[in-house]
Amino acid sequence: MTIDWLWGGRPAPKRGPKPTMTLEGIADAAMKVADAEGLAAVSMQRVAAELGFTKMSLYRYLPGKAELVAVMVERAIGEPPTMSENDWRPALEQWTRQLLARFLEHPWAVEATAGRRPLGPYEMGWMEQALARLEGLPLQGAERLDTIAVLAGHGRMLAQQAAAMVDEAGMVDAMGEVIRVHGHRFPHLIAAMGEGGADQAFEFGLARILDGVEVLIRQRS
Incomplete structure (x- = not known):
């Protein structure tokens, strides 16, 4: 896949009728499908049908699905946010929370940003x-x-867990059944669960990551 499609190097069609679609509009239609049904539901044929065009008509705008997904990612994460904080720690807290918000809004982006792939200007800007x-x-x-990779990974993981809330609820039910029958084998698990408390996995993990970075900075200062 060429990165020209992400960096403004797309040539205008020289043949055929005047373009009736835009690359952004195509990506938005694909995102609508992905938001509702997941990334696997996105195909050139499905997106063309959503727009009321033929599959072949989309190839005037981009070579294939890989390029389409790349543009989808750029539009999903959007431009880097304006951060009000200047000090490194509160700034990175703000950065990670805003990245998490983008992934929560478009859960399929977690899958779409995994593995080796082209990077666009928005993602590089973040x-x-x-x-x-x-x-x-x-x-x-x-x-x-x-540091940035670990923070982004933390946000991605929590977004992925949030997208699987139904499965997580089923897992909790399954754990409850096991504990009911075999609880005597897991006293520490029962004790931890019995203490309760709010589920603050994102905030807890974020604070511990930044605590570690801060310790390292202090040691070297």
């Missing part, structure tokens, strides 16, 4: 914005990149 907040700190380049 990385640049976060790395700018780590500039000047006693961290090596690889450590700054890893």
